[in-house]
Amino acid sequence: MARSFFLVLFAVATLLHGSAAQTRHVVGDSTGWTIPSGGAATYTAWASGKTFVVDDTLVFNFTNGQHDVAKVTKSAYDACNGASTIFTLLSGPATVTLNETGEQYYICTFGSHCSLGQKLTVNVVNRASATPSPAPQPSRSVFNYQSNAHNVEELTKEDYDSCNSSSPLATYTTPPARVTLNKTGAHYFICGVPGHCLGGQKLAINVTGSGSTANSPSPLATPPSPSSPSTNPSTPSPSGSLAPPPQNSGAASLGLVGVSATLLSLAAAFFY
Ligand SMILES: [Cu+2]
CATH class of the missing domain: 2.60.40.420 (Cupredoxins -  blue copper proteins)
Structure with a gap:
């Protein structure tokens, strides 16, 4: 009885998750969230080919005590200033849900990690603008x-x-x-x-x-x-259905x- 209830719950949860179609972005992929050997360009390049949509998540993989994830303002991001953050996550892997549109800024506040390139900016868009509009139809x-x-x-x-x-x-x-x-x-x-x-x-x-x-x-x-x-x-299809022009x-x-x-x-x- 109880088991089947949880199975149903699990199925519903899976459906709900699937219908929303959020994307889970693992920051830096296998590199993770660290001081990148390629400098700040590493995370810029990682983000450049991707579309970040509201409700997508960022997953920062890092070793606890060696890095953190801080959301900061643009000026703090540019200056690598971790003195006053919007929030700071100390435990990896840290999952951040992208709940607003526009540029979002993340840095590591440990030592000079940010200056060495451990910083990420992503541009978050609405689902509607992320979906390519259909080509004009005759x-x-x-x-x-x-x-x-x-x-x-x-x-x-x-x-x-x-x-x-x-x-x-x-x-x-x-x-x-x-x-x-x-x-x-x-x-x-x-x-x-x-x-x-x-x-x-x-x-x-x-x-x-x-x-x-x-x-x-x-x-x-x-x-x-x-x-x-x-x-x-x-040619009109026999079924009379509207084939795309x-x-x-x-x-x-x-x-x-x-x-x-x-x-x-x-x-x-x-x-x-
Ligand atoms: Cu760090």
Whole structure:
């Protein structure tokens, strides 16, 4: 009874620890916390390749009575002045939880150890800023319609104006058609079923970069050739799940491609 209780407790504790995903940083790795043979550059180099996030821990490994760990201000760190510390830990291994953001300063207050390089500064960041922000994703238009009743074709402006679907730039037959808008400028869509475009089932949208709020249509980009891979959208998966849009340099350089929400809803309504 008691044993299973503790097993559950242990499991929960493990889960909690895992979900927070703190990192335990062993200062100096196998060198530990000592007078480094390479001078202060040793701990600078150790810290330089790492990201320190709030709630991570620093572990200082040292021999009791030969070193200590003192958290100090920047000026005390620069001067190796251990006279008034923020806190001092005398027992190794000493674990310090990084509970605030910004530069944190640690020294050994024994003799001239700090001057000889036993000093460490780490820059602590929030979890959010430590996580790389996702690359801008191209916007996507979704056309909903009954299978076999309609389709979606992207055309040049000339073909769009005349409802000529003989040479579409891209054709989408399986609803819902997900069209990734990875190029700025005007895009022209029609239904290629005879008569539908002439009946008004056509849509022109203008794609702008993220910084642009202009409503005027930007000059039509050079119409891409039908073989251009960038006009080939990702094929909708059979399950209908949203596959991540293809990453390419074109999409990245465009930044966030913005499309008027009104036009998007128009697109959805139009082809339903
Ligand atoms: Cu020391």
